[in-house]
Amino acid sequence: MYIEAEYPEQMADSDPVLLIVEDEPDVAETYYLWLESSYEVRTAQNGDEGIEQLDETIDVVLLDRMMPGLSGDEVLAEIRTQELDCRVAMVTAVEPDFDILEMGFDAYLSKPVKSDELQNTVSNLLERSQYDALLQEYYALVEKRATLEATKNQAELDGHEEYAELRDRIERLRGELSETLGGIQDDDDFIATIRDIGDDS
Amino acid sequence: MTTISLRRFVISETIVNMYDLSGGLGENSAVQPGTNILISGSDETSRNCILETLADGMQNGEGAVVVTTDSSATAILEALEQRGAFDSQLLTIVDCSGGETRDWKAADTDTATDDRSTADTTGTDERTTLADGVFVYRAAAPTELTAIGVGVVECFDQLSQRGVDRCRVGLLSLSTMLEQRNESEIFKFSHVVSSRLDSAGFLGLFAINDDEADTHSYQIIREAFDETVEL
Numbered sequence: 001m002y003i004e005a006e007y008p009e010q011m012a013d014s015d016p017v018l019l020i021v022e023d024e025p026d027v028a029e030t031y032y033l034w035l036e037s038s039y040e041v042r043t044a045q046n047g048d049e050g051i052e053q054l055d056e057t058i059d060v061v062l063l064d065r066m067m068p069g070l071s072g073d074e075v076l077a078e079i080r081t082q083e084l085d086c087r088v089a090m091v092t093a094v095e096p097d098f099d100i101l102e103m104g105f106d107a108y109l110s111k112p113v114k115s116d117e118l119q120n121t122v123s124n125l126l127e128r129s130q131y132d133a134l135l136q137e138y139y140a141l142v143e144k145r146a147t148l149e150a151t152k153n154q155a156e157l158d159g160h161e162e163y164a165e166l167r168d169r170i171e172r173l174r175g176e177l178s179e180t181l182g183g184i185q186d187d188d189d190f191i192a193t194i195r196d197i198g199d200d201s
Numbered sequence: 202m203t204t205i206s207l208r209r210f211v212i213s214e215t216i217v218n219m220y221d222l223s224g225g226l227g228e229n230s231a232v233q234p235g236t237n238i239l240i241s242g243s244d245e246t247s248r249n250c251i252l253e254t255l256a257d258g259m260q261n262g263e264g265a266v267v268v269t270t271d272s273s274a275t276a277i278l279e280a281l282e283q284r285g286a287f288d289s290q291l292l293t294i295v296d297c298s299g300g301e302t303r304d305w306k307a308a309d310t311d312t313a314t315d316d317r318s319t320a321d322t323t324g325t326d327e328r329t330t331l332a333d334g335v336f337v338y339r340a341a342a343p344t345e346l347t348a349i350g351v352g353v354v355e356c357f358d359q360l361s362q363r364g365v366d367r368c369r370v371g372l373l374s375l376s377t378m379l380e381q382r383n384e385s386e387i388f389k390f391s392h393v394v395s396s397r398l399d400s401a402g403f404l405g406l407f408a409i410n411d412d413e414a415d416t417h418s419y420q421i422i423r424e425a426f427d428e429t430v431e432l
Contacts, residue, residue, distance in 0.1 A: 135389050139421075142388070146420040170424075177396070184396040187354045194350040197389045 015040045016059040016126055021050035021075060022091070023067040027111075031062060034115045035122065047075045054079060058086045060125050062109075062118075065092040073103075080104055087125035106192055124181075128189060131180045132196045138173045141166060220369065220404040221261070225254030226430060234367075234402035237395035239409060239423050242432030244271075244374065247408035250432055251371040252277075254406060256284050259291045264360035264368035266353060268295040270343035270377040278332055289334035290363050295352035297340040328355070344381045346390050353394070357401070370398055374408035375422065384418040391425035 018035060021044045022028040028043050035041050042058075044050040047070025050063070061079065065072035076088055089107040106128070107121050145166050148157065157163050181189045219231035232238070240247045255265040265287075267277050274296040281287040327339040336359040340348035353370070360368055372394075379387050391407065398405040407426065413419040414431070423429050 135392065138392070139385050139388050142421050142424045143385075146417055149420065150417060177392070178399075183400045184393060185400045187357075190393065190397045191347060191350045191354060193393050194390060195347045197386050197393070198346055 017042065017057050018122065019044065019050065019053055019058045019061045019086075021047065021061065021067070021072070022064045024064075027064075031113070031118060034118055038119075039122070047071060050075050051078050054082060054084060056084065058084065059129065060122055061086055061088045062122075063088055063090055063105075065090050076104055085129075087129060089121050089125060107188070124189070127181055128192055128196070131177065131189075131193060134173060134177050134180060135193075135197075138170070138177060141170050141173065145170060220263075220367075221257065222254055224257035225250045232404065232428075234404070235399035236428065237398055237405035237407065237426045238428045238430055239375075239407050239426040240430050240432065241409050241411045241414055241419075244376070244408070244410055246432045247410075248272075248280075248373050251373060251406045251408055252280055252284065255369050255371050256281060256287060258367075258369040258404075259288050262291070262365070262367075264291050264293070264363075264365035266293050266295065266356040266360075266368060266370040268297070268349060268353065268370070268372040270297050270372075270374060272373065273298050274329075274331060274335075274337045274339075278335060289332050291360070291365060293336040293338075293356035293359055294331075295338045295340060295349055295356060297343045297345060297349055297352070299342050342381075343378045346382070346386065350394075353397075368401070368403045369406065370394075370403055371406045372408065374410065376408070376410040376413060379413070379418060379422075384421055387418075388422050388425055391422055395425055395427075 015038060017040045019042045020028050020031050022031065023046050025045070028045070032041050032043060042053055044053050046067055050061075051070070061075075063072045063075055072090055072092075076090075079086065079088060087106040088104075089109055090103075090105040091109045091111060091113060093111045095110050106125055109117060109121055145163070148160070148163050148166070152160065152163075177183075181193070184190050184193060218234055220234065220236070222230040222232060226238075240250060242250065252267075255267065259265050269277050272280075274294040277294055277296075278287075278292075281292070329337040329339065331337050336356060338352035338355050340352055343349075357368065375387060375391065378390075382390075395405055405426075409419065409422070411431065
């Protein structure tokens with residue numbers, strides 16, 4: 001695939017990594033069974049353990065909000081402090097009455113969580129990460145093209161192989177962006193994607 | 202007056218769903234739903250052009266979202282009033298000017314706000330209704346990209362609750378935002394907002410000061426839009 005060719009460092013064949021932070025062993029085990037075929041799944045039994053396990057390899061954290069000891073909110077705060085590039089879904093017993101995006105969560109799931117809900121949420125969060133990466137690459141290429149256009153005249157550009165290739169890649173990236181997240185059809189994806197812009201810089 | 206070479210511009214009477222731009226952007230011009238246009242000109246010219254185009258839409262029953270970074274919501278209201286009537290049920294505003302009106306109509310906007318508004322403050326963002334129904338979402342500053350996004354979504358929700366399914370969005374202006382956020386952030390923001398408007402089938406009009414026109418940032422940011430109009 002095109003993206004993999006552009007990002008050899010992300011080409012590792014390994015599955016995306018999930019961390020489940022959940023104090024009820026049965027619940028954690030259920031999530032694990034649902035997700036293990038598609039992802040590398042790690043588990044933590046409480047907030048402290050969750051924080052110990054945080055590292056750069058984790059793509060998505062499923063975080064129980066109400067746990068003895070450190071709460072989900074505190075674990076989230078630590079994730080944001082460490083500026084880890086992962087998505088966090090809050091798992092909660094009651095539907096939140098506040099804006100979870102403003103709180104810094106990327107999504108929420110209310111218990112009892114169903115298998116398809118969990119799968120959809122995880123894949124949506126991974127797709128947001130992909131969008132973010134594509135958008136960064138898109139910007140970088142557009143920036144490069146603008147620099148070339150500013151420093152070379154039309155005749156030079158016409159004969160410039162890299163320039164032609166750059167234009168093709170920009171065109172293809174624009175297409176890929178319009179297909180990722182359905183071209184930002186959903187308001188939550190819209191707001192989450194905008195929030196990522198600030199986080200990147 | 203305009204330099205128009207727009208791929209998506211066609212003669213308006215032929216297609217029903219097009220957004221008619223005759224008033225603000227030239228005779229017989231119209232664009233497909235989902236088109237996003239960068240409007241480059243002096244602050245005043247591009248603001249007038251965009252407000253004119255939004256006002257025309259409201260006359261046809263289309264909703265309007267004004268995202269204002271440099272003038273207060275009240276100043277926007279007054280500017281629209283001067284153009285004739287606006288429909289308070291169709292107009293919504295995301296005000297991230299921080300309450301300041303920097304470069305125009307500096308007088309009497311603050312007092313007017315007090316007379317006409319009823320505020321509902323939730324958390325850090327403020328939702329207000331002005332002039333019998335104009336929904337206003339206040340974000341703290343033009344740097345608050347996420348809050349602007351939330352404001353735009355809430356405006357869409359308000360319009361949708363009022364049965365409005367076509368909408369024109371005007372952002373005044375990207376230049377103010379570029380003073381405080383870098384070009385990469387503004388490019389990405391523009392792309393994401395354009396994409397959202399595209400999938401919703403709305404019209405987007407984004408002002409940028411033509412002082413920027415020869416800059417590297419401008420050459421990059423214009424890529425986020427379908428068309429560029431130089432006034």
